[in-house]
Amino acid sequence: MISIQSFLKYLEFEKRSSEHTLISYRCDLEQFLSFCEDKEVREIGSITTKFVRRWVVKLVDDGMAPKSVSRKITALKSFFRFQMREGVVEVSPVDGVVTPKIPKKLPVFVRDAEMNHLLDDIPFANDFEGVRDKLILELFYGSGMRLSELVNLTDRCFDLKQGLVKVTGKFKKERLIPMYKELVELVKSYIGVRDAEFGEVGAFFVTAKGVKVYHKLVYRVVNKYLGLVTTLHKKSPHVLRHSFATSLLNAGADLNAIKELLGHSNLNATEVYTHSSFEKITDIYNQAHPRS
Missing domain, CATH: 1.10.443.10 (Intergrase catalytic core)
Known part of the structure; x- marks a missing residue:
């Protein structure tokens, strides 16, 4: 069973991340783990780049904003970097995933x-x-x-x-x-x-x-x-x-x-x-x- 608890503890005590950051990472990673369970992927070593891309496509198809999708990918990248540091995986499956382009906000102006x-x-x-x-x-x-x-x-x-x-x-x-x-x-x-x-x-x-x-x-x-x-x-x-x-x-x-x-x-x-x-x-x- 894939767990994120050790990663969150690492963020809290080693990285001294803020409470807001911890909550954000927890929510994003739990959403990914829920996707893994739906697809019956229970081992972290079974997660491939293609699988992560399927998750990103689902987020986009569900109407999620590009900025939110990018944040979730960032959380997942950080999670797998930790797993590589711990020797759980050798390569991160997120490295080959491209974040969606965030459109620039048009300037507001008076006519x-x-x-x-x-x-x-x-x-x-x-x-x-x-x-x-x-x-x-x-x-x-x-x-x-x-x-x-x-x-x-x-x-x-x-x-x-x-x-x-x-x-x-x-x-x-x-x-x-x-x-x-x-x-x-x-x-x-x-x-x-x-x-x-x-x-x-x-x-x-x-x-x-x-x-x-x-x-x-x-x-x-x-x-x-x-x-x-x-x-x-x-x-x-x-x-x-x-x-x-x-x-x-x-x-x-x-x-x-x-x-x-x-x-x-x-x-x-x-x-x-x-x-x-x-x-x-x-x-x-x-x-x-x-x-x-």
């Missing part, structure tokens, strides 16, 4: 019409916080910068004559992002209102008390205003970053240029936006082609 409605039609308060909040939204959507990059901006980051903003991204990598004319004017207006209210401050974006903004405050601002124009479940600064990239791609911008603007280290991270763009193209085709 251009919704963003234009927010920035052009929705009234913002005519005070410091109103001016600041509109600039936060406009800067996220107009530059694609990350939340941490926006929070850490200083006045020195802006070259208003050239219409550029310098941001410091991951691994302290700096990049320059161009700003359109209206965004430059918004930056000038904000600086004027901020300086009149608080005088000289160290940070670019500040709270109503004149101190540097923090992540949760900026998140709340974005969430509040996006809630006025979209029913998306996620309404975060990163959604505006996705919206920036998707808008550029849909308008025909070069993928390499978008990569540089976003500060991605490789093109693979940027290519996820092509899926959203292709969906839009498909919709247009289906609506416009006479034979569709």
Whole structure:
């Protein structure tokens, strides 16, 4: 009879695995053992790569998500590595099993019409916080910068004559992002209102008390205003970053240029936006082609 108890004890005492990991491994392995019993496979040495593949096929046919299937295969690989270490088997039957490809999640984004409605039609308060909040939204959507990059901006980051903003991204990598004319004017207006209210401050974006903004405050601002124009479940600064990239791609911008603007280290991270763009193209085709 195949047992997993010694393996679980090994994880608990030798590997010092968390309770969550132990529970997960136990459930996944017990499910595999149940499959073994159904097929009357009672000896661990009788388990072949073909048999493991049959189990994986059954999981997929039962509608299990690829991510869950991959987790179960990982648990089984760990189990058989332990059995090899103990001298129970010489070769792991799981080594020849390929994990299913996990599809990338498509980025959530706000449509251009919704963003234009927010920035052009929705009234913002005519005070410091109103001016600041509109600039936060406009800067996220107009530059694609990350939340941490926006929070850490200083006045020195802006070259208003050239219409550029310098941001410091991951691994302290700096990049320059161009700003359109209206965004430059918004930056000038904000600086004027901020300086009149608080005088000289160290940070670019500040709270109503004149101190540097923090992540949760900026998140709340974005969430509040996006809630006025979209029913998306996620309404975060990163959604505006996705919206920036998707808008550029849909308008025909070069993928390499978008990569540089976003500060991605490789093109693979940027290519996820092509899926959203292709969906839009498909919709247009289906609506416009006479034979569709």
